[in-house]
Amino acid sequence: MPVISTKGLIYTVKPGDTLFSIASRFGSTVAAIENANHLYPPVTDRGFIYPDDVLVIPTSTSTPILSHIVTNGDTLSAIAQTFDAHVDLLTGVNNVSNPNVINVGQNLLVPAFTYRIVSGDSLYSIARRFGVSMADIEEANADRPGFQGDVIWPDYHLIIPIPTSRNxxxxxxxxxxxxxxxxxxxxxxxxxxxxxxxxxxxxxxxxxxxxxxxxxxxxxxxxxxxxxxxxxxxxxxxxxxxxxxxxxxxxxxxxxxxxxxxxxx
Incomplete structure (x- = not known):
């Protein structure tokens, strides 16, 4: 089962970003980012990215749990909602002193991992395999350029939320x-x-x-x-x-x- 065993970073594209600059900043490669987010036809022209696109950035760090990189306008409450998690939980596991104050560029551990889609998968079969809802998967992958609920692409890195409680x-x-x-x-x-x-x-x-x-x-x-x-x-x-x-x-x-x-x- 092709669960990605290394860390992915959830990053929101900013004006002036290029795939090369993003890959260099986070120790990834342009090809890895293109493949993880299906940045080629028919989704987009190969390698094209736009401000506010949400990308998964593969890295070589040996832990599968994702981190969300805080961008302008983020709140801990909104991030928690994306992963169907409680604000208290994200505050605690990330040692955030004030849940109302997070900083642009800050890395926040979130309850999710990535799965590499293979031929024959459907969103329904993936949801059943991992014991999560289709709605939660759709919420976690919203605003990603290569994600559509009714069409999924082989080799795409799909964000899978991990069930949590408040504590x-x-x-x-x-x-x-x-x-x-x-x-x-x-x-x-x-x-x-x-x-x-x-x-x-x-x-x-x-x-x-x-x-x-x-x-x-x-x-x-x-x-x-x-x-x-x-x-x-x-x-x-x-x-x-x-x-x-x-x-x-x-x-x-x-x-x-x-x-x-x-x-x-």
């Missing part, structure tokens, strides 16, 4: 990943007493990995990083399932801030 952002595994016993769950969380809880279920409702917990490296109100190895307690009875990541209420033990990541076995 939990799972960065590993990515939605749609193949998950094995011994693999890790990692992410950021703002949770009571720094305790993050997780379990793994297959699509028949069988609990493959019993409920366990791990700790973040910072307690609330900070969003701390967490990492834990997930061991299977029984074999899956289906080909796919969900990793549940959440917290337990201190008041009544109920599940709070549940995030479900679709995985394959």
């Amino acid at each position: 939990i952002f799972v960065i590993r595994p990515l939605p749609g990943s193949t998950f094995n016993s011994g693999d890790k769950v990692e992410g950021y969380a703002r949770v009571f007493e720094a305790v993050v809880t997780y379990q793994l279920r297959d699509s028949n409702g069988v609990v493959v990995s019993n409920e366990r917990f791990t700790m973040t490296d910072q307690g609330g109100p900070a969003y701390g990083f967490f990492s834990s190895t997930v061991s299977f307690d029984r074999q899956p009875t289906s080909a796919s399932g969900e990793l549940w990541v959440y917290s337990r209420s201190a008041k009544d033990g109920s599940i709070q801030d549940l995030v479900k990541i679709k995985v394959n076995f």
